[in-house]
């Protein structure tokens with residue numbers, strides 16, 4: 395641990411030397427220098443999961459969905475005439491318009507979020523230097539589900555909206571993946 399638990403309780407010196415708070419720019423520079431010390435440790439599970447999700451998304455968009463896209467009346471009539479069957483039979487093998495739109499959105503989400511998950515997984519740093527908003531110490535905080543966790547006071551040092559978005563996205567994508575599978579199995 396880089397910090398002693400007692401430092402917060404230590405009294406401030408009575409005669410503090412002239413103190414100039416670091417400018418925002420200096421803080422940013424110090425922070426990026428601190429973060430450069432933390433090695434990137436890729437999360438290969440996320441990279442693989444993300445690429446699988448993106449692959450399924452591409453497969454659906456390029457392979458499966460075009461074959462079940464709803465047809466215009468003219469095209470359905472033409473195909474039925476060519477195959478010597480009825481328009482109802484041709485349309486029966488196609489998705490309803492609403493289902494097709496929903497499936498396309500889900501497939502696009504799988505592709506987009508899958509790539510994001512893989513990219514974030516590839517450049518993952520487990521620790522980030524930050525000022526804890528709870529105990530006001532500068533710490534190397536650990537990444538949690540919704541932001542950075544302070545190792546000194548165990549609270550969230552910073553709620554990171556990107557992390558919140560990422561976690562939410564992860565679960566939404568997982569759910570949409572299940573929905574897509576259920577729809578595919580049911581049809």
Ligand SMILES: [Zn+2]
Pocket residue numbers: 526527528529530531544545546547548549551
């Ligand atoms: Zn803290």
